[in-house]
Amino acid sequence: xxxLQLFIAALLLLAIPTVVGGLFRRNVDKNLTNLVFQxxxxxxxxxxxxxxxxxxxxxxxxxxxxxxxxxxxxxxxASLAALILAARNRKAAGAMTIxxxxxxxxxxxxxxxxxxxxxxAFQLVQAVRMTYRDGDDAFYVAISSITQNAxxxxxxxxxxxxTTELDARHGLAPFPIWIAxxxxxxxxxxxxxAHVILPVALIGMTYGIxxxxxxxxxxxxxxxxxxxxxxxxxxxxxxDYSFYTVENFMIARSRQGxxxxxxxxxxxxxLLLLSLFRQLQEGEDVxxxxxxxxxxxxxxxxxxSTMGAILCCVLVGVAGICxxxxxxxxxxxxxxxxCCLPNVCYSVLYLVFS
Amino acid sequence: xxxxxxxxxxxxxxxxxxxxxxxxxxIYLWMREKRKFVRILFVYVPxxxxxxxxxxxxxxxxxxxxxxxxxYRMLWLLPVTVTVAYTxxxxxxxxxxxxxxxxxxxxxxxxxxxxxxxxxxxxxxxAENIYHVPDSVVHICDAIAVPGREIxxxxxxxxxxxxxxxxxxxCMPYGREVTVDRWNKWSELPDExxxxxxxxxxxxxxxxxxxxxxxxxxxxxxxxxxxAEYHWExxxxxxxxxxxxxxxxxxxx
Numbered sequence: 001x002x003x004l005q006l007f008i009a010a011l012l013l014l015a016i017p018t019v020v021g022g023l024f025r026r027n028v029d030k031n032l033t034n035l036v037f038q039x040x041x042x043x044x045x046x047x048x049x050x051x052x053x054x055x056x057x058x059x060x061x062x063x064x065x066x067x068x069x070x071x072x073x074x075x076x077x078a079s080l081a082a083l084i085l086a087a088r089n090r091k092a093a094g095a096m097t098i099x100x101x102x103x104x105x106x107x108x109x110x111x112x113x114x115x116x117x118x119x120x121a122f123q124l125v126q127a128v129r130m131t132y133r134d135g136d137d138a139f140y141v142a143i144s145s146i147t148q149n150a151x152x153x154x155x156x157x158x159x160x161x162x163t164t165e166l167d168a169r170h171g172l173a174p175f176p177i178w179i180a181x182x183x184x185x186x187x188x189x190x191x192x193x194a195h196v197i198l199p200v201a202l203i204g205m206t207y208g209i210x211x212x213x214x215x216x217x218x219x220x221x222x223x224x225x226x227x228x229x230x231x232x233x234x235x236x237x238x239x240d241y242s243f244y245t246v247e248n249f250m251i252a253r254s255r256q257g258x259x260x261x262x263x264x265x266x267x268x269x270x271l272l273l274l275s276l277f278r279q280l281q282e283g284e285d286v287x288x289x290x291x292x293x294x295x296x297x298x299x300x301x302x303x304x305s306t307m308g309a310i311l312c313c314v315l316v317g318v319a320g321i322c323x324x325x326x327x328x329x330x331x332x333x334x335x336x337x338x339c340c341l342p343n344v345c346y347s348v349l350y351l352v353f354s
Numbered sequence: 355x356x357x358x359x360x361x362x363x364x365x366x367x368x369x370x371x372x373x374x375x376x377x378x379x380x381i382y383l384w385m386r387e388k389r390k391f392v393r394i395l396f397v398y399v400p401x402x403x404x405x406x407x408x409x410x411x412x413x414x415x416x417x418x419x420x421x422x423x424x425x426y427r428m429l430w431l432l433p434v435t436v437t438v439a440y441t442x443x444x445x446x447x448x449x450x451x452x453x454x455x456x457x458x459x460x461x462x463x464x465x466x467x468x469x470x471x472x473x474x475x476x477x478x479x480x481a482e483n484i485y486h487v488p489d490s491v492v493h494i495c496d497a498i499a500v501p502g503r504e505i506x507x508x509x510x511x512x513x514x515x516x517x518x519x520x521x522x523x524x525c526m527p528y529g530r531e532v533t534v535d536r537w538n539k540w541s542e543l544p545d546e547x548x549x550x551x552x553x554x555x556x557x558x559x560x561x562x563x564x565x566x567x568x569x570x571x572x573x574x575x576x577x578x579x580x581x582a583e584y585h586w587e588x589x590x591x592x593x594x595x596x597x598x599x600x601x602x603x604x605x606x607x
Contacts (some may be wrong), residue, residue, distance in 0.1 A: 231439035251475070306420075326398070
C-alpha cells in the first residue's frame with residue numbers, strides 16, 4: 001500500500017464524509033455540531049446515496065463502471081456543495097469546540113482520555129495486525145473482488161465464479177459493492193480494503209458514535225465522558241461472550257455489512273432518537289434536516305443488510321410509539337413513518353426477490 | 355416457537371453475566387434516571403423490544419420473512435454496551451474523587467471477568483500479509499493465475515474460502531458451500547480431494563469433468579497412480595502443496 005493509496009483512503013473515508021456532513025451541522029440538533037457528528041452524518045448520507053444509485057443499477061444489470069462514475073461524481077458535487085455552504089457560514093468550526101474543551105480539563109481527566117485513546121489505538125492496530133477467519137467472507141469479500149475485477153454486480157457465484165442469474169436478493173444490500181468502489185478508487189485489491197482499511201475506519205466510527213451518545217447522555221459532566229467511553233471499549237473488548245453479539249461482529253467481521261448495521265447504523269439511530277426525544281421534551285421544533293438524516297440512516301441500513309431494512313423500522317416504530325405515548329404527541333408518528341418508507345419499499349422488494 | 359426463541363436468547367447471552375449487568379442497569383436507570391427522553395430510549399424501548407422478541411407471533415412472522423438464522427439480530431436493537439457503560443459512568447460520576455478510581459477498577463474487572471476477551475477467540479490469528487489470507491493461498495494463486503483470463507482450479511477445503519477473496523479470476527468447481535454441513539452441498543470431487551490417500555484413477559476424471567486446469571494437493575498426502583497417465587504434470591511445489599497442471603486444457607487466451 002502506497003502513501004497515495006492511504007491518502008485516497010483517508011479522503012474517501014474521513015475527509016469527504018466530514019465535508020459532506022457539514023450539510024447537517026446546523027438544524028439537526030443544537031448539541032450535535034462537532035466534527036465527529038459531521039463525519040458520521042456525512043458518511044450516513046453518502047451511504048444512503050450509494051444505495052439509491054447502486055440498487056437500480058444492479059437490478060437493471062448496468063456495469064459497475066457506471067456506479068463508479070455516478071457515485072464518484074456525486075461525491076465531488078456533494079463535497080463542493082458542502083464547501084460552498086461552509087464558506088458562507090464560517091462561524092465556529094467543530095474542531096475548535098473540541099480543542100477549547102480540551103484545554104480546560106483537569107490533569108486526571110487528561111489521563112483518563114489517554115487511557116481511552118490507548119485502548120482505541122490498540123484495537124485499530126489489532127484490526128491491521130490480526131485477522132479473523134470467517135467463512136462469510138468467502139461470499140461478501142469475494143463479491144467485492146469479483147465486482148472490482150469483472151465489472152459485473154451479482155452476476156457471478158462468489159464461491160465458484162460461475163456465471164449465474166442476477167442475485168437480486170443480495171443485490172438489495174450492496175455493501176460489498178461499496179467496498180469494491182473504494183478498492184477501485186484506491187487502486188488496491190478489494191480484499192485488502194475489506195480486511196485492513198475498512199475495519200480501521202468503521203471501528204473508529206463506532207467509537208465516534210459512542211462519543212456522541214455519551215456527550216448527549218452526560219451533558220454537563222465532561223469529566224465522566226472518557227470514563228463512559230472506556231467502559232464501552234471494555235464491553236467491546238470483552239464482548240466475545242457469545243458468537244452472536246454485536247461486539248463480536250464489530251471487531252471480528254467489521255468488513256461485513258451486517259457488522260456495520262449492528263455497530264454503526266443502529267447506534268446512530270439511537271443517537272438520533274435520543275436527540276429527537278430531547279427536542280420533543282424541551283419543546284424545540286424538529287427540523288426537516290433531522291428527518292432527512294433519519295431517513296438516510298434507514299437507507300444506509302438497507303445498504304448494509306437486508307435485515308437492516310426491517311430492524312431500522314422496528315426500532316423507529318417502537319421508539320416512536322413509546323415517545324408518542326410518553327409525550328402525548330401522536331403527530332410525531334407521521335414523519336417517523338415517512339422516514340421508514342424507503343425501508344418498507346426495500347423490504348417489499350426483498351420479499352419479491354426471495 | 356417459544357422454545358426456539360428462548361434457546362436463541364440463551365445462546366446470545368453466553369455465560370449471561372453481561373446480560374445480568376444490562377438488566378441491573380435497566381433497573382438502575384428506571385429508578386434513578388430523571389430525564390424522560392433518556393428513560394424512554396434506554397428503559398421503555400428495550401423492554402418493549404424484549405417483549406416483541408419473545409412474542410411467538412412476532413417471532414413467527416420474522417422467521418417467515420427472514421429465515422431462522424438471523425432472528426437473533428433483533429437483540430442488536432438492545433443498547434447493551436451503551437446502557438451498561440452509561441450506568442457505570444453515572445455511578446462513577448456520583449462518587450467522591452477518592453472512591454471513583456476504586457469503583458472504576460472494580461467495574462472494569464467485573465466486565466473483564468464476566469466477558470470473554472475478543473482477541474482470544476480461536477478464529478483470530480496473526481495476519482500473514484496485507485490481504486489477511488494465508489500466504490500459501492497468495493503464492494499458489496499468483497503462480498497459477500493467467501493474466502487476461504479465468505482459470506479453473508480445485509483446492510483443498512482449508513483454502514477454498516480464501517481463494518476467490520484474493521483472486522476472483524480463479525474459478526473453482528466447489529467453494530465454501532461444501533464446508534457447511536447443513537447446506538448439504540457435498541459432492542464427489544471434494545470427497546476425493548479430502549481423502550488421506552488420493553487415488554488418481556478416481557480424482558483425475560472428476561477434475562477433468564469439471565474442467566480443472568490445476569489441482570492443488572497437500573504434499574503430505576499419499577498419491578496412488580501415475581499423474582502422466584491422466585496428462586497431469588507437476589506445475590510446482592510451494593508452501594507444503596503440490597500443484598498439478600492438466601495439459602488437456604489449454605491456458606492460451
